Amino acid sequence: MNQDVAPLPGSHYDGLSFEDRMATVEFRVAARPHITVDSDVCRSCTTKACVHACPAQLFVPTSDGGVLFNYEQCFECGTCYMVCNTEGALTWSYPEGGHGVVFRRS
């Protein structure tokens, strides 16, 4: 943690950005995405629950009403497919063996 940065008022991260938070985790990124999102389907989604529920913040809403997804820093937890209630929006599987998240102290 960067001790020089004073916590912003109302910020809980003691100066730690979300990027820094994710940088504490090791990811062995696979060449092929293990989760895919069909942004066309997402356009009709009224909840966009994945956007706030994904602990890794991997879903970003786009200006055209869809979502942009990046699989690289994924915990492989399953939250997104469990909170998504639109059929066909997500395909979800595990990364190929040896790839993806590596926890060491969890």
Add this chain to the structure above:
Amino acid sequence: MAESADVVVAGAGPAGAAAALVAARAGLRVVLVERGPFPGSKNMYGGVIYPRVLDTLLPRWWEEVPVQRWVTRRATMVMTGTKALTVEFRGEDWDAPPYNGATAYRADFDSWLAGKAADAGAELVCSTTVTGLLRDGTGRVTGVRTDRPDGDIRASLVIAGDGVNSFLAKEAGLYEDWSVTHFTVGVKEVLALPREVLEDRFNLTGDEGLDIEILGGTQGIPGGGFLYTNLDTIAVGVVLSLAGLRDSGKRPEDIIAALKDHPAIAPLVRGGELKEYSAHTIPEGGMDGMPHLAADGMLVAGDAAHLCLASGIWLEGVNFAIGSGALAGETAIEAIGSGDTSAAALSGYRRRLENSFVLANHRKLRGAHKLILGKRAQTVYPELACGIAQRVFTVTDPQPKAGLRRWVHDERKRGGVRLRDIVKDGWVGWRTFG
């Protein structure tokens, strides 16, 4: 990697490793397949292993298991936005073998347990994802497909220990009514503190540890919090109902942040440097969420079978995974010995689970998750308990103390808690936990 085996186990978590250990010890040819680069690399949890289940499986396990601290004190904290009421218990004999609990990192613990299976003769294959089931014309499971080239493994029996998302149990059609309401997500931070600071702060001597379960610190989302002590880190996190999180619009890391800002928690985590952030889902539905446990040629154990016990003050999954995995291993020995691994021949698995702590606890605590995740247990009762405590401990001179009956009455009125509901919940709680 072997092309065929008696038993192929998917997942080298506690369930899979225990199953492989028991089956391999009996001389069966066992392949234990793990998708992570090493066992435990994909796994996170709160942080305490409850080890009674190891006593028979690995006698004197405590001499070698890689732990952080032996849990000698367990606390439950009930909190509101600003208040907190803590009950803490120091156990007798918890600081000596056979111990009651230990904090450990899963990378260490799961690797150790899977190593025991390998020592017993199981072939441990890491960095390999099971991508599906092999089946014959009748639908019977005959092995697994993996993502290695020529990666099929044929086996008389497949044991699915592939965790909460179990694609294998789903593929085999064992989950009849899957529902998001049976799941929670846990997010946690591991924060480093110098060992002396940590020990002073938590009043710990040597390798003793403290765990704190928290009720009411999750911003109205059904769930709970936890704080566990490791050697030179603390694990702090929250467990959130997925449906609640979905509907809340809140972010998981903000809920942890709010918990860390609570006046009762902030001094405990102050100065901790984030070492690892993590997330994982938990099957919390108990009996209500459980799939069928056997198919032709296949058994399911641990989180894959929804066998994790989550009911408020108890969050025990590793021991339930080891217990069920070991019983799956025993069932494998019997079924393969008799040359019949049909679902009917595997029905002894369920009987074994019923006769063990695994399903006995689930049967007893059926419904506990509904009670604990209900609105009254989550927000109303913490307010009530903390409100009463505030009155009991506040000195009101020159007014005389009003007395407990008055305080309870006033707090009940203030929180709009109906006596009828307290009696009803008390009765349900007593029947569930009593």
